[in-house]
Amino acid sequence: MRTFLSAALDEARLVFLDAGVLIITVLAVVVYAFFYPLPYLNQVMKDVPIAVVDEDHSALSRRLVRMADGHQSIAVRAEAVSVSEAEALVRDGAVSGVLVIPRGFERDVLEGRQARLTAQIDAAYLLTYNTVLGGLLESSGTLSAGVEVARWRAAGASRDAAMRARRPIGLELQPLFNATSGYGTYVVPAVMVLVLQQTLLIGVGMAGGARRERAQARPQGGVQRGHPALRVAGRAIPYVALYAVNASYYFVFVPRYYGYYVPGSLRSVALLTVPFLLATVFLGFSLRALFSKRETAMQVILCTSLPLVFLGGFAWPVEALPQWLRAAAALVPSTSAIPAFLRLTRMGAGLADVARESAVLWSLAAMYFPAACAAEAIQGRKGR
């Protein structure tokens, strides 16, 4: 018990009396919650500029242009006289798409031939592409439906029958979660999990570097007695305590603040946070044996963040990753924690639904604990 407590106390001193560690584990955690969502505050793209090439100059073509302009996703910013002129506008980045209404468009529609519109859309930025594509498809689809219904009604069918006879099979698309397809609501909850992990790893590593620097200054003295397992357990306490607060900040306060909180089982979130924090802390303890200086942890951990975002399965489906990479990525807590927390905090899933990820996180904790003990034993022998 003495070993456990004095190890906990010693590590607490390394964390809470060190401005550098506090900047990462407290200040950065608080600030990131406001800084990281900043670009995504508007959530969706609106009024993306497009150009129109109207070769038909008919009432119907003008109606289509008005419909496109009225769509919230796109705005008709330019009327080009030729396709090549419009293409130059796309190349210059002035507009992101071109709608071409061919000569004879209205006549084809009136005479019952299928009329073909063409769209050229800039795919350099995929969100812009999808926004323009959605806007143009919906505008032309609405026009098409209007034409068809008008035809049926002209043939004497009731409006309801006309609507039903439009297509043999209807399609309704319903979002299950994140109903507005908000970009921030998609990115932020996932990245917050990674921020927890990365700041925790950096904090653990920095404190470890400080401990080594301290050992070099005062080679004798300090906590070395007792079983390394007890010392590791003790040293984990300050981090688990601090990050329990940080986790509730990210999983409760921040979602409420941005209005994407999904009332779910907080108990499940708490129960998954335990293995997530333990796995991360023990991984940090194992890694920090390699960090000789205080800033080393920051430099090394920093450059893993970007790859880890794309191994977390939300921005890029895991199904598209090579098999070996999926296996290797499973060794990092965030790979399992991101999808699991997304389902708990965004989709209202329960603990049973994340049993697989929970098992992986507990296994990681169990796997990194002996490694952390070995690292601790070596450091204990060297001084501290």
Place this chain on the structure above:
Amino acid sequence: MTADVDRGGVAATAIREWRRIVSSPYLMLMLVVFPLATGVLMIRIFGSGAARDLPIAVVDLDQSALSRDLVRAIDAAGGVRVTSVESDAGRARAAVMRGDQYGLVSIPPHFERDVARGAAPVVTGFYNAQYLLPASLMKSALVASTATVSARVEIGRRMAAREPRTAALARVEPVTLDVRTLFNPHLNYLTYLATALLPALLQIFIVTMTVHAFGTELRDGSAGGWLASAGGSPWRAVAGKAAPYLVHFVALAFLMLGALYVRAEVPFCGSLPVVAFATVLFVAAYVAMGFAFVAAAGDLRMATSAAAFYCAPAFAFAGVTFPAEAMPAAGQAWASLLPVTHYLRVLVQQGMRDAPLAVSLPALGALAALALAPWPFLLRRMSRLARAASEKRAL
């Protein structure tokens, strides 16, 4: 004495820095091994280029020939793969909750009969918009497959009534939209995302390592030796220290472009000289920024924290995944202070769209400004250091 001072200079300082680098295994790791390893990792992540065959469930409450037709059509659309056909909606929803599937499609009872009667039954696709990319693939697959099966049914019906096929098509869809995708026709993620992520990754290494190069001189109290190697001249000291990093990271950046455009066969359409020029400015800007962080913070630890804040979330602001025009003003302002924003813009304009040079002048100008702006401040700070060092010597 004067001869001694004259011997020092940019070259001497650069050689001193180079020796510091090659004698440190840690620096070799952070300058060579990690950038290459993480870069390769990024390319491997997006190696397949596109997400295909993402698992979804179908709840088929009809179990008819037509409903099975529709399931085959959904599969054939490419983006998604029907991995389970359930007769119970609850089980399919549970699978989505467990993360086994990205969504579910519900085919109503009496689907085939209702289609035959012209009652237009509605197929419902429940997609998980928390996962944007799978959601959009699933939506397109459903739009395409219901349209295909609809057209097949309608054409069958009209042709039985002896209407020509073209008229049948026009009835099903009076107006169609042919979409041509410009610059990245297959919506390849290697082209779209890896080209942006590699520079975003590189800037983290450039800033961290230039902060380290300058900051360790302060931490270890070796700034005097550094200045002496430059003959006491502040600007020579900074230029000589910057030179090895500039050369090394420009080389890495060119290697990165080669890995993308040659090895990974990302199509390059534009002006190589302009991209090369922008690449040099991009690296120079981050080297200057890295030094500026140390000059401002005055020590390695604070400078490393500030640098982390500057470059770790930079990709979110760079405007590739969520375009700059849609950001609030504060987000746009911060983004404009990041060289990577302007560099990625040039890469799109001059590597993808083959835009005229004039289009890229604002971005190139911003890069040049960010590369030059820190220098007056840096030099003032170095002069102070030089004075402090000479006073120390005088004592």
